[in-house]
Amino acid sequence: MSDTADRAFVRQELIPERAAPVKTTGVIGFLRTRLFNSPTNILLTVAGALLLWFIVVPSLRFLLADAVWHGTDRNACLAENAGQAVGACWPYVRAKFSQFIYGFYPEPERWRVNLTFILAALLLLPLLIPRLPAKGLNAGLFFIAFPVVAFFLLHGGGLSGFGIGWTASILSGFADSIGEAGRQLASVGEATAVIGPLLALLGELIEFIATALAVLISPLIWLRDFIQASRHALWSDFAATAAIVSILAFWLGGGVRAGWRALIMSLASFAGIGLVIAVMGLDHGGLPVVDTRLWGGLLVTLVVSVTGIVASMPVGIVLALGRRSTIPLIRIFSVAFIEFWRGVPLITVLFFATYMLPLFVPSNFTIDGLVRVLIGIALFAGAYNAEVIRGGLQAIPRGQSEAASALGLSWWKTTALIVMPQALRHVIPGLVNSFIALFKDTSLVSIVALFDLLGQLRASFADPAWATPTTLFTGFAFTGMIYFAFCFGMSRYSLFVEHRLNAHRH
Template sequence: MPSGGAAFVQTESHPAQPAPITVRGPLAWMRANLFSTPGSGLLTLLAVAFVAWVLPDLVRFLFTDAVWSGDAAACRAKVDGACWAFIAQKFQYVRYGSYPETQHWRIDLTEAIGAVLIVWLLWTSAPKRNVAALLFFIVYPVFAFFLVRGSDLIGLPIIDTSLWGGLFITLLMSVVGIVVSLPVGVLLALGRRSALPIIRTVSVAFIEIVRGVPFITVLFMANVMLPLFVPEAWTPDRLLRPLIGTALFASAYMAEVVRGGLQAMPRGQTEGAQALGLGYWQSMRLIILPQALTTVIPGIVSTFIGLFKDTTLVAIVGIFDFLRTLESARLDPNWGGPTITTTSYVFAAMVYWIFCFGMSRYSQYTERRLKAGRAH
């Protein structure tokens, strides 16, 4: 302060200065995520070296030297590139199986409506999501069944399930398994923690027996053994049997994931619900389950992803899923070539990766949104 007692006051504001590049920005991100420690930096350099070594040949095989159109002769003449012309030629079969070509619009319409309902249901800011849930879980299954299978009552020819196949079957089994396994898994998890001995014993027995046998065994039991225990007139459809087996198998694993979330809930949550006068089902629906399911979102999505990939095993019981139809298509003698098999498996890997990556990213988005909500 000057000797006269006057003080200097700053009357002009200075513009805000950007954060240093070492604190915020691409360099800061690389430093925090790729070079945070010497070991992390070494792994980053090794990964970059590996990508630099593999990527040129991969790009050359998939794009530069690939055959995009033509016939089998064009693919045989070019042995260093993928034969995407084969995928284009067989795409209808891989997509629909042996479903009659003139009726493909029924599958397209079913999948389009299902996709709209799923987007509506998963879009967190969409209006009337309860209506979307009602349509998707109750109305849509009935509508889709009659549309795809057909019925004389609505003037559509009946298409036997033995003709269903391809990517459509994979999506069908995955969606049914996911939709059924979550609520059934929640009920099994609650049953395993029940104070009633009969309910607890039945739940534990079901979970442990199903989890103790391979998925293939469950499929064989559903497809081969089940018809032996019921009258012939009551035998479920050949496609319905593995659908039920898949859903029950996934439910057993889902029950253990949900049970982990329930055990992670502090006892104070239950006591608080009781203090508010809430009954068992009210406290579970309004307080306990929402928090428990939020806690185990990674485990739930991991189970969904595993189920989506495990649907390939239904080929063992004669169901022509996506991978089985691709296998059948590549055995066509008219399309023999040195890169047909590799192209088929690369295409299959890309399709499975797209769906699994999408589920994974959505789960991460949901986790971030819920964490932000809890932070406020």
């Protein structure tokens, strides 16, 4: 009975073979799992393919297949002369290429622009490659030394003074402007019946502050005048400034016990600055001056965008920390600053910086038009970066700072070494998004008579030698590719940084 029961459960035939698994790798697997795995995705795939067909194919035909590649004037890009439908007019881009890059920068001096671009690339690329050493020295050269060298390369001119001379001139002009404001306020008070005495008293108080400031800076002004009377005024000012700054660095660094490192670094920095002054001939007039009104094209776009990006970061960090401060005055000022700059459009900021900023500086102190725009853009972008960084600060648990306090770290060390690095790592996408938007918004500077890349493009359309039906589209296609290359590069590098900083989490 037992043997019969056991034989009843013995299978007499083979199990049928299973169907082969659906392929999920390779091109076929990608099509099956990503593009045609559901009716909705099939519909979207077909719609996307049609959209690409009606956009990409005509664009490629315009830019490559039907394009004109050789010619000396507009006749080469006319359909009646070419005998066919004409696409992009690339001879126009070739003829205006120098204008797109340099603007109206004098042709004999364009080597200075090329040298500036080369120096920027040589200093920036090592910063972007994580494995290369000496990041601190490289960062110091790029963020501190390079802007000064680039300014004298692009603008030209020499040095009429150094630290002491500039500081004394700025402070004396500031004191004079305060005194003039006090005198004007007092005169208005004398002519006002209701609140006249109060305005007059306020004006006298401001004038007294200006007089006290003038007395305080009188030794510095005397030292400036004494240095300027010497035979080598610039080098005397340079030596005096180096001595004062080095002594302060030695004293603040710990004096005889621990200040020698700071002293050596200060002396080495001033030695490098002196070498640059001597090599570039800044003590003898330097290079020929090229006014910023002659700058244009990609040069202005890069100067405005790079300066705005670099200068807005410290502004944003300071404002973000100020908005989270426990001191009411700092917090209120930071909130008011951020909301004011975020509440006005960039065009208004550019107009304000160009036409109203000179009213807030001393009368004997002039600011170049490009510098005004750079200041306005840096403050505008800094307000937006502040909110992005504040979001990263709020993402850091309170236990981080509490643990640092338990270890005896000060607020400055806790913020610089623990909180801020983690916060910036969290907000890399938001910051890069702001940088890309700022790079594209530089086209607005043409409103205040600065011809960036798009400004030079629009100016080139006025040339009748290249007036064709396709010139407009060719120019915008060319500049669009330049903007896309820079923006896409920033986007890709930000993804690389994100993956590298978050590698320990996977």
